């Protein structure tokens with residue numbers, strides 16, 4: 001059979017592979033995305049994404065369509081067995097990203113919208129086709145796909161393994177994980193609740209040593225329940241008929257919730273030791289996994305996609321050297337590790353089953369909360385090094401005022417105030433007179449914003465443009 005040529009082959013069309021395909025296509029890159037399964041994964045998974053991710057959906061043109069499938073998170077409370085608050089994360093209906101601080105949602109609805117957006121953009125998607133082999137000869141990657149008893153060959157400039165936690169791509173490359181040693185089994189249950197008007201739109205961690213429980217609203221009419229397995233319990237026991245109903249009985253009357261899906265997972269903290277070998281890269285769960293307590297696993301994978309898409313596009317377009325791809329793991333790994341460590345710290349508060357230790361935890365944390373009140377989620381570590389120009393705000397996520405992004409293109413922007421600037425490789429935006437941007441720029445004349453909306457640097461326009469071009473050359 002003839003070999004099909006493409007720019008990027010993406011293995012796996014979960015949220016990360018689909019988002020990466022969409023971002024690459026928007027930047028003019030030819031993409032083929034293959035997916036082993038013929039249907040979208042239906043078992044319970046992500047329930048939360050944050051403002052940065054909603055801004056990414058806006059860039060992909062699906063933010064408005066996501067609104068009916070999501071709702072702003074009202075708060076995130078960690079409560080002990082006596083109902084006292086141990087810690088509380090404040091949430092906000094509006095942030096500098098132009099969206100609420102967090103949204104609760106139903107992952108299959110997002111995956112459907114992402115796939116529809118691929119169809120609209122004409123991305124070639126091969127569902128029911130598994131990546132079964134590949135080799136990288138330095139000039140490109142030759143990949144074998146199998147599906148329905150047939151095989152086909154694809155020649156791509158790059159292969160990205162977005163093929164989830166059991167990644168075939170990662171294993172074939174012989175890349176191991178750095179394991180944080182967190183390993184906790186939980187039963188996860190999704191329910192439909194036609195009437196939930198009496199319940200708050202808050203996520204709740206019930207830190208009861210007798211049975212740690214998570215209760216999380218999802219999209220309107222849906223609610224997530226998670227029950228930690230006790231040391232003597234097995235996954236088979238937890239999945240047995242009547243068990244979930246018995247676990248949920250203390251929280252609701254009969255018939256108030258319809259159980260639609262259930263699964264037992266082990267929550268881990270894992271980071272792949274290398275995220276790129278030559279022309280093959282990893283993104284999403286294939287590169288890292290984390291417990292769900294901070295609601296950031298998928299969000300982190302989507303940030304990988306945003307970080308990688310513009311770099312691949314520039315390298316393939318000849319505007320940047322291969323060295324730019326070395327900044328991918330350098331920038332993303334510390335960020336991901338920040339969230340893994342936060343999620344594990346939260347998990348250690350929730351998963352405590354020793355009653356004495358829980359009593360000591362409660363004594364300290366109840367007093368701490370009374371004194372300090374609710375606080376926002378701690379920010380992830382700032383991006384340091386990588387494709388950045390050392391200057392104030394470099395590595396920060398740029399703000400978005402009044403749906404600013406909608407009026408801009410997909411490339412890099414040079415925002416400036418005052419003197420006229422010209423460049424044909426950047427979108428030039430004069431922000432003089434726009435009070436919020438002028439305040440944000442402060443002393444700087446200009447800011448260069450990368451296509452993933454992180455700040456490359458601030459300062460004088462000419463210096464930024466030279467540093468950008470030099471940085472891309474690598």
Ligand SMILES: Cc1cc2nc3c(=O)[nH]c(=O)nc-3n(C[C@H](O)[C@H](O)[C@H](O)COP(=O)(O)OP(=O)(O)OC[C@H]3O[C@@H](n4cnc5c(N)ncnc54)[C@H](O)[C@@H]3O)c2cc1C
Pocket residue numbers: 011012013014015016017034035036037041044045046047048049129130131132162163164165167168188265283284285286292294295296297298299300301
């Ligand atoms: C209980 C639970 C709760 C969670 N809550 C949150 C949350 O609130 N917020 C959050 O951000 N994240 C959360 N997560 C994490 C989130 O669900 C994952 O991080 C996310 O789904 C990973 O996306 P992905 O695209 O990297 O991988 P996946 O979604 O696993 O997709 C990988 C795809 O690759 C395909 N594939 C595999 N091998 C091949 C092959 N050889 N060829 C072709 N295709 C292949 C698979 O079929 C699959 O469709 C949660 C996870 C769990 C389990």
